[in-house]
Amino acid sequence: MEENKDFQSKIPDIPQENKDVIELTPTLREDLTVSVKWSKFLAVAGIVVSVLTLIAAIAMFVGSPASADEEDVINPITMLAGVGTGIAYLIMAVIYGGISIILLKTANNLKVALSTGEQDKFSAGFHYLKTFVTIMGIMTVIGLAIALFSIIGICLI
Numbered sequence: 420m421e422e423n424k425d426f427q428s429k430i431p432d433i434p435q436e437n438k439d440v441i442e443l444t445p446t447l448r449e450d451l452t453v454s455v456k457w458s459k460f461l462a463v464a465g466i467v468v469s470v471l472t473l474i475a476a477i478a479m480f481v482g483s484p485a486s487a488d489e490e491d492v493i494n495p496i497t498m499l500a501g502v503g504t505g506i507a508y509l510i511m512a513v514i515y516g517g518i519s520i521i522l523l524k525t526a527n528n529l530k531v532a533l534s535t536g537e538q539d540k541f542s543a544g545f546h547y548l549k550t551f552v553t554i555m556g557i558m559t560v561i562g563l564a565i566a567l568f569s570i571i572g573i574c575l576i
Contacts, residue, residue: 443533451533458526465519472512479505514558521551 443451479501528544531537 448533451529455526455529455533458522459530462519462523462526465515465522469512469516469519472508472515476505476508476512479508518551518554521547521554525551 482501525544525547528540528547532541532544
């Protein structure tokens with residue numbers, strides 16, 4: 420809380436009549452346009468990867484018991500590992516697909532806003548961007564925590 424006050428004290432006062440006005444300079448417009456194009460590319464690539472991961476998850480579910488012949492005895496541990504991997508792939512596909520859709524909504528709204536000047540689309544684009552960055556931040560913290568606990572666990576063995 421104290422850091423936030425220090426940061427805010429360094430921001431120059433903006434006259435009241437200019438608080439809701441942000442000027443899109445040509446450089447800023449160009450930077451946003453390039454960012455929108457890359458965001459759209461990353462979002463589409465993410466959706467494709469999610470679909471491929473979903474197909475792999477389905478293959479894990481179907482392939483585990485189906486890989487054995489009629490004469491073969493199905494090892495329950497092998498089958499359980501295949502189903503567990505399939506569940507993990509399914510969870511990853513859903514999460515990554517959802518994040519990619521949010522990024523695509525960000526790119527689409529900002530693209531419309533830059534071409535038409537619609538304030539609502541501009542606001543929606545940045546709302547989706549905030550959601551995207553928040554989810555990525557939470558996932559990063561979770562991933563780092565899992566990595567840390569894994570390292571600690573390995574060291575204790």
